[in-house]
Amino acid sequence: MAKTEVEVRTGQCPVHEEVEATREIPALGFPYAYYAIVRARAKRRPFVCPLCGKPVSFP
Numbered sequence: 001m002a003k004t005e006v007e008v009r010t011g012q013c014p015v016h017e018e019v020e021a022t023r024e025i026p027a028l029g030f031p032y033a034y035y036a037i038v039r040a041r042a043k044r045r046p047f048v049c050p051l052c053g054k055p056v057s058f059p
């Protein structure tokens with residue numbers, strides 16, 4: 001099964017204020033070209049609040 005890496009960053013949720021926002025990035029696997037694309041796409045997604053799932057902003 002594909003693993004995922006979770007990136008964590010502290011940001012401002014519009015509802016909960018300061019939270020540890022997370023973003024899941026698929027771990028590299030085979031075929032590498034496929035995962036390179038999937039990871040690049042995942043890294044463009046916003047970090048989201050773990051409590052409400054809203055995108056978090058960074059001051």
Ligand SMILES: [Zn+2]
Nearest residue numbers: 013016049052
């Ligand atoms: Zn929130």
